Amino acid sequence: MISVERVSHSFNGHPALNNLSFRVAPGECFGLLGPNGAGKSTLINILVTLLQPDSGSVAINGWPLETEAAKIRSSIGVLFQDSSLDERLTAYENLYFHAMFYHVPPREAPQRIAGLLALIGLADRSHDLVITFSGGMKRRLEIARSILHHPRVLLLDEATVGLDPQARRRIWDYIATLRRTYSLTVLLTTHYLEEAEICDRIAILDKGAVIACDTPARLKELHGQKTLDDLFLHLTGRDLQDSETGELERLKAALRVRRIK
Numbered sequence: 425m426i427s428v429e430r431v432s433h434s435f436n437g438h439p440a441l442n443n444l445s446f447r448v449a450p451g452e453c454f455g456l457l458g459p460n461g462a463g464k465s466t467l468i469n470i471l472v473t474l475l476q477p478d479s480g481s482v483a484i485n486g487w488p489l490e491t492e493a494a495k496i497r498s499s500i501g502v503l504f505q506d507s508s509l510d511e512r513l514t515a516y517e518n519l520y521f522h523a524m525f526y527h528v529p530p531r532e533a534p535q536r537i538a539g540l541l542a543l544i545g546l547a548d549r550s551h552d553l554v555i556t557f558s559g560g561m562k563r564r565l566e567i568a569r570s571i572l573h574h575p576r577v578l579l580l581d582e583a584t585v586g587l588d589p590q591a592r593r594r595i596w597d598y599i600a601t602l603r604r605t606y607s608l609t610v611l612l613t614t615h616y617l618e619e620a621e622i623c624d625r626i627a628i629l630d631k632g633a634v635i636a637c638d639t640p641a642r643l644k645e646l647h648g649q650k651t652l653d654d655l656f657l658h659l660t661g662r663d664l665q666d667s668e669t670g671e672l673e674r675l676k677a678a679l680r681v682r683r684i685k
């Protein structure tokens with residue numbers, strides 16, 4: 425379903441990914457963990473076809489990235505950390521435009537949209553402007569949008585950053601329901617180790633390479649660590665605080681942009 429073989433990529437001669445390989449099986453939920461700068465975003469940008477690797481090969485749903493990027497794009501759903509909803513439109517309108525961009529048959533679109541809005545608990549808010557939604561509601565709407573065109577693979581890049589633990593749990597409940605309903609394959613990056621715990625398998629990245637890959641339980645057992653936190657520290661020499669610093673930096677950057685405006 426997702427195959428990454430010996431992928432390397434550099435920016436201005438500085439390696440971001442270094443001979444990286446892994447496979448994700450159909451229906452699997454696969455987590456990518458790594459300290460800041462490990463290469464997670466670079467890899468996600470390659471998987472969503474925004475970036476071609478310098479070397480190695482990537483295939484998603486059987487299509488090679490090098491020659492079939494358009495087919496890959498139409499068969500994946502993507503959820504980035506930053507919202508890309510149009511807040512001046514209603515929930516329904518946001519989904520409807522996505523359906524049109526992805527060539528969902530116009531006769532089918534209203535029914536699909538209604539079904540998904542009900543599934544994520546937003547049926548009664550479908551004609552409200554998105555600007556009136558909470559952060560958690562917007563994330564749920566984006567999840568509905570990301571699977572509206574019936575992708576087989578869902579890529580989630582730090583999809584729950586900034587949400588409180590309760591809203592995060594709710595999002596993962598919806599994703600679990602969607603996985604069951606649509607037999608989705610899910611690849612996610614996260615800094616939250618409780619999210620990594622629910623993955624079937626995880627890969628830990630460091631300096632652009634996979635340094636460990638297995639089920640969370642087997643990795644803990646293999647390395648003699650009680651928790652994923654301990655395992656992460658043991659393997660990378662870093663802990664979650666490093667990742668949270670990254671988040672803080674992003675918030676500071678956003679504030680700087682607002683001030684300049």
Ligand SMILES: Nc1ncnc2c1ncn2[C@@H]1O[C@H](COP(=O)(O)OP(=O)(O)OP(=O)(O)O)[C@@H](O)[C@H]1O
Nearest residue numbers: 435439440458459460461462463464465466467670
């Ligand atoms: N557009 C770019 N230009 C130059 N260097 C880049 C670019 N994007 C990433 N890098 C570098 O590539 C390396 C991997 O970065 P990447 O953003 O993929 O890591 P990450 O694991 O996603 O980190 P984070 O958790 O902080 O988002 C880093 O050294 C980073 O500085």
